[in-house]
Amino acid sequence: MIRPHPAVEALPPATPFIGPERLMRETGRSELVRLGANESAFGPSPFAIAAMERELPRLSWYGDPDSLDLRDALASKHACDAGSILVVAGIDDVMGLIVRAYVGAGGLALAARGTYPTFAYHVHGYGGTLETVDYRDDGFVDVDAMIAAARRLDPHLVYLANPDNPSGTLLPASEVERLIDALPARTLLLLDEAYADFVSDDRLLARPLDDRVIRTRTFSKAYGFAGARIGYALLTRAHHDVLQKVRLQYGVNRNAQIGALAALADTAFVTGVIAQTQAGREEYVALATSLGLRTLPSHTNFVCIDCGTGERATRVMHELLQRGVWIRKPGARPLDRFVRVSVGTAPMRAAFTDAFRAVLAVVPA
Secondary structure (H helix, E strand, C coil): CCCCCHHHHCCCCCCCCCCHHHHHHHHCCCCCEECCCCCCCCCCCHHHHHHHHHHHHHCCCCCCCCCHHHHHHHHHHHCCCHHHEEEECCHHHHHHHHHHHHCCCCCEEEEECCCCHHHHHHHHHCCCEEEEECCCCCCCCCHHHHHHHHHHHCCCEEEEECCCCCCCCCCCHHHHHHHHHHCCCCCEEEEECCCHHHCCHHHCCCCCCCCCEEEEEECCCCCCCHHHCCEEEECCHHHHHHHHCCCCCCCCCHHHHHHHHHHHHCHHHHHHHHHHHHHHHHHHHHHHHHCCCCECCCCCCEEEEECCCHHHHHHHHHHHHHCCEECECCCCCCHHHEEEEECCCHHHHHHHHHHHHHHHHHCCC
16 A cells, blocks of 8 residues: 555544535435534625626636735735735635645644634644643633743744634734734744624734734635635735745636625625624524523624533534534533534524524423
């Protein structure tokens, strides 16, 4: 047998996410209420759909490997130079590039235990070592523990999602600043801001771009482009040039570039999605409160509902699936006692409400 590299061969089989398609095959269902992947239930902008439809006859063409038109538009949005924008096939793509370039084989990374699992997937896949710190019991990233671990371990890379996934909580910008300033000199912060569109700019990090931080954004959430796989990084020219060495030059979908550019211009649509998402979050909080359950404060397009124990949360998740409602839950303590439900349309939320009430009636506290 031809064997892989020893570092890869030593890895256990890994599936970071089990998708609804697989769950439908396994349960014999033709459809599910999709509330598990934090997708936008409100779709992309109609203008973006129209722009992509017009270009479908040219799908045989490669996309612009420089994504220059989109980078120019994003540079205008963020008041920076186009050289500070790197367009990628979603945050997962650039996350892998960053780990590959700055951690690599034998390198060390640090993150919260149970945070977005693709980060760990990349670290292990590129031969690095991942150290973790626990979340605080209130669902927030423990900045003090992160700083202490970084000073002790001197990692190459620290990963922070803010707003956080899977909790939905938001660290104040001052806490993110405190973390950055406390990191060892050689440590880079990967700041995953996938849900930043749901947060007002005055609550996000205002620090000018510098070599200490790479920030990542996506069109998957508020813009509704999860299936198109497109996102971008905000970074200094030095980091841009490094990642250029290893990125897949034609890796970004051409139609995704076209759609994202059109979506940026449709600010009214995105504003509407954000408003509907906020209304949906409030509806979930009211539902949980009416059932005697607490929620974590969310700044994303999902809400975490406290079921009391990890065992109960797991059973609730499985019972909901049997009723055709797909959600997810965090896997690591202390967040494993929560179930996480994405904000859907009004009919989707109604289906979740009915199923959730029914499940709690048969799953004891």
